[in-house]
Amino acid sequence: MIRLMLVLGLIALIGFFIIPRIGIQWQLDRARGVRPKTEAFTQKLARLQVIENHRHLHHVLYSMGLLVLVVVILFSQILLLQRERGLLSKEVTELSESLMEVTRQQEQAAYRFSLATYPKEGIGVQDYVLHPSDDLVATTKQARRLADVLAPYFSYTPPNLLIGKESWVFSGQQVVMDDRQLALRRENQAAFIEEVSQLTEIQSVIFEWQGVQSIEREIYQRNHSEDSLRLVERTEN
Numbered sequence: 001m002i003r004l005m006l007v008l009g010l011i012a013l014i015g016f017f018i019i020p021r022i023g024i025q026w027q028l029d030r031a032r033g034v035r036p037k038t039e040a041f042t043q044k045l046a047r048l049q050v051i052e053n054h055r056h057l058h059h060v061l062y063s064m065g066l067l068v069l070v071v072v073i074l075f076s077q078i079l080l081l082q083r084e085r086g087l088l089s090k091e092v093t094e095l096s097e098s099l100m101e102v103t104r105q106q107e108q109a110a111y112r113f114s115l116a117t118y119p120k121e122g123i124g125v126q127d128y129v130l131h132p133s134d135d136l137v138a139t140t141k142q143a144r145r146l147a148d149v150l151a152p153y154f155s156y157t158p159p160n161l162l163i164g165k166e167s168w169v170f171s172g173q174q175v176v177m178d179d180r181q182l183a184l185r186r187e188n189q190a191a192f193i194e195e196v197s198q199l200t201e202i203q204s205v206i207f208e209w210q211g212v213q214s215i216e217r218e219i220y221q222r223n224h225s226e227d228s229l230r231l232v233e234r235t236e237n
Contacts, residue, residue: 011070018060018063114181115152115153115154115155115181115184115185115188116152116153116188117153117184117187117188118153118187118188118191118192120191122191122195123149123150123192123195125146125192125195125196125198125199126198126199128142128145128146128163129199129201129202130142130163130164130165139163139164142163143161143162143163144161146161146163146168147159147160147161147170150170150192153185153188153192154170154172154185154188154189155172155173155185155209159171159172160172165201166201166202166203166204167202167203167204167205167206168196168202168204168205168206169205169206169208170205170206170207170208171207171208171209171210172208172209172210173209173210173211189207189218193205193220193228193229194228196229197222197227197228197229202229203221203222204219204220204221204222204229205219205220205229206218206219206220214236214237215235215236215237216234216235216236217233217234217235217236218231218233218234219231219232219233219234220232
């Protein structure tokens with residue numbers, strides 16, 4: 001922005017040198033066409049023309065110098081933009097490579113580690129239901145305990161968990177899984193929902209898994225007349 005303002009200022013200064021010279025030369029040319037002319041007038045006009053020619057030359061040289069300066073500034077600006085573009089392109093390339101490396105590491109992790117199968121007897125979800133007297137500290141502690149217990153069945157790291165008296169919300173970073181691991185995670189999730197359905201206090205459970213390029217969200221709810229939670233919405237974007 002500063003360089004652009006400087007260029008505009010130099011262009012205005014060039015105009016300041018050139019435009020008055022054009023006006024003066026126009027007046028001299030007009031004076032030559034005056035009839036009749038005396039010899040003294042002609043000599044005076046000739047001397048004035050010589051003086052103004054020298055001034056024209058000086059102003060043209062000044063203007064050429066300013067014009068060269070404008071060209072240099074514009075050229076340096078172009079070089080600067082090209083350099084910044086190159087740096088930005090390099091950063092984008094490095095970011096893309098980093099993203100590919102993270103994806104590759106997650107894919108390797110998916111093959112190195114295996115999810116555990118949700119136990120048939122369940123995990124004792126009734127132990128994590130909040131009591132009316134539970135405060136924020138107790139609620140946070142319960143959420144952390146349940147997240148740690150569920151981590152082997154859903155992901156390789158404990159998910160974030162918000163638990164309320166009527167709803168549980170899971171969210172976490174979903175690593176890349178092969179088809180077998182992904183199918184097992186969904187089976188574990190279905191088994192967990194089946195166990196939670198026995199708790200009439202819980203009216204809804206939400207799962208939200210964020211992958212490298214997508215977010216998977218599932219909402220389970222039940223009506224008061226139903227005995228179990230059911231999937232009411234599933235989105236992936």
